[in-house]
C-alpha cells in the first residue's frame with residue numbers, strides 16, 4: 001500500500017467525536033438520514049468489515065454488522081476474545097495488523113481506555129472505536145445526536161439531563177464532548193460515588209458549557225428536561241462490588257415522576273437497561289430508547305461509509321439501492 005494512502009486512511013479512524021466540527025456532525029446526520037430512507041444497498045459490495053469485540057455487546061456489534069450487511073459488505077470478527085489467539089499471548093498490535101490484512105475497516109470494542117487510539121496508530125486501515133473502557137463511545141454518540149435531532153428538531157439550546165453512572169459511563173462522556181457546538185445546558189444527576197469526573201467538568205468550563213449538579217431525582221428536578229438520558233450503573237468497572245451494591249438502585253425513573261415533564265421531553269438510554277427505568281414507562285410518549293437503538297443502524301452505516309471515504313454525495317447518487 002502506498003504511504004500517502006496509508007496516512008489518509010489512518011486519519012479517517014473514528015476514535016472520538018471530540019474533534020468533529022459542528023458541520024461534520026451535521027453532515028453525518030444528513031448521511032444517516034439517507035440511510036434511514038434506504039438502508040438496503042450494495043454501496044459496500046466487495047468490502048470486508050471486521051468487528052473485534054473484546055467486551056460483551058448486543059446493540060453495538062449487531063447494529064454494526066447489520067449496517068455492513070445491509071450495505072453489501074461481508075463481516076468477519078469475534079464477539080468473545082476467548083476464542084482468539086489473544087489467549088495464547090498474541091498482542092493487540094499483532095491482532096490489529098493481521099486483521100488489517102483481511103479487512104477494509106475494523107470496528108473494535110476494548111476494555112482498556114485508549115485501546116482504540118492505540119489501534120488507530122498502528123493499523124493501516126481505519127479503526128472505529130466501539131467503546132474503550134470508561135472513556136469514549138463515539139458511534140453511540142452519533143446515534144444519540146441523530147436521535148436528539150430527530151426528536152427535538154434541533155441540537156441547539158437543549159436541557160440535557162444525564163442520570164446514573166456518570167463516572168464510568170462512556171456514553172455520557174462522549175455525548176458531553178460532542179455537544180459542545182450546540183450550547184446545551186447539562187444537568188448531572190448522580191450519587192457522589194458516580195459523579196461526572198472532574199476532567200469532563202473542566203471540559204465544560206473550557207468550552208463555556210453550562211452544567212448543574214443534582215442529587216435529587218424527582219418530578220420537579222427534571223421538569224424542564226428536553227432529553228432525559230438514563231444510564232446503567234457499570235458493574236464491570238467497579239473495583240469494589242460492595243460499593244456497586246450500595247449505588248446500583250439509587251436512581252430508578254418511575255412513571256409518576258413524569259407528571260411535570262415537557263411535552264417534547266424524550267427519555268433516552270444507551271441500553272442495556274437493568275433497573276433504571278420502570279417498564280410501565282415503555283408505553284408512554286416519552287420513551288424513545290428503542291427507536292434510539294434502531295437509529296444505531298443508520299448512524300453506523302454513515303460512520304462506516306465515512307471512514308471508508310464514501311461521501312454524502314456518493315450516497316445520494318448511489319444507484320445500488322435495493
Ligand code: CP
Pocket residue numbers: 056057058059060061131140270271272
Ligand atoms: N449501547 C451499547 O453500547 O450497547 P451494547 O453494550 O449492547 O453494545
